[in-house]
Amino acid sequence: MDHVAILRKSNIKKGDDLLGNILAGNKTIESRWYVNKVAPWGKIFKGDTVYFKESGCAITAKSKVKSVSQYSSLNENVIVQIIKNYGRQIAPDTLSKEFLAWGKKQSNKKYCILIFLEKVKKVEPFNINKTGFGSSAAWLCVENIDKVKIKNP
DSSP: OEEEEEEOSSSSSTTOOHHHHHHHTSOOEEEEEESSOOTTTTTOOTTOEEEEEETTSOEEEEEEEEEEEEEESOOHHHHHHHHHHHHHHHOTTSOHHHHHHHHHTTTTOOEEEEEEEEEEEEEEEEOBOOTTSOTTOSEEEESOGGGTBOOOO
16 A cells, blocks of 8 residues: 655744655654544555655655554553654654653644654655545555656656
């Protein structure tokens, strides 16, 4: 299965470079925090491929999924434990206390999914067609990337 992860240019703090950190091998976990179970919850598995793009930009990188951990019934203690255990792999440029402060603001979130990345590489940039996924979808689960890839004329 292929997936498209759409990244914000700044996530936890202004100036985050999530895609740059993924490509540099500093960010080895992509995390998603949700109020409801939405993609990729229960739809991503070891061996899948994740394509990465920043919002408003083309896809420029891909990775294999090394493993996946899902957490439900989040509370402040679980959020703090996830951040303490995996914080440097999720947000390598963020100080631990900044990440913990961000985590405390996530008290409305009930689910967290951690996607452990391996074999990250740049790809020739290409765009996708998000029709049918919703304009604000930040994660797309597609059987094959070619189904959403926009072919250049």
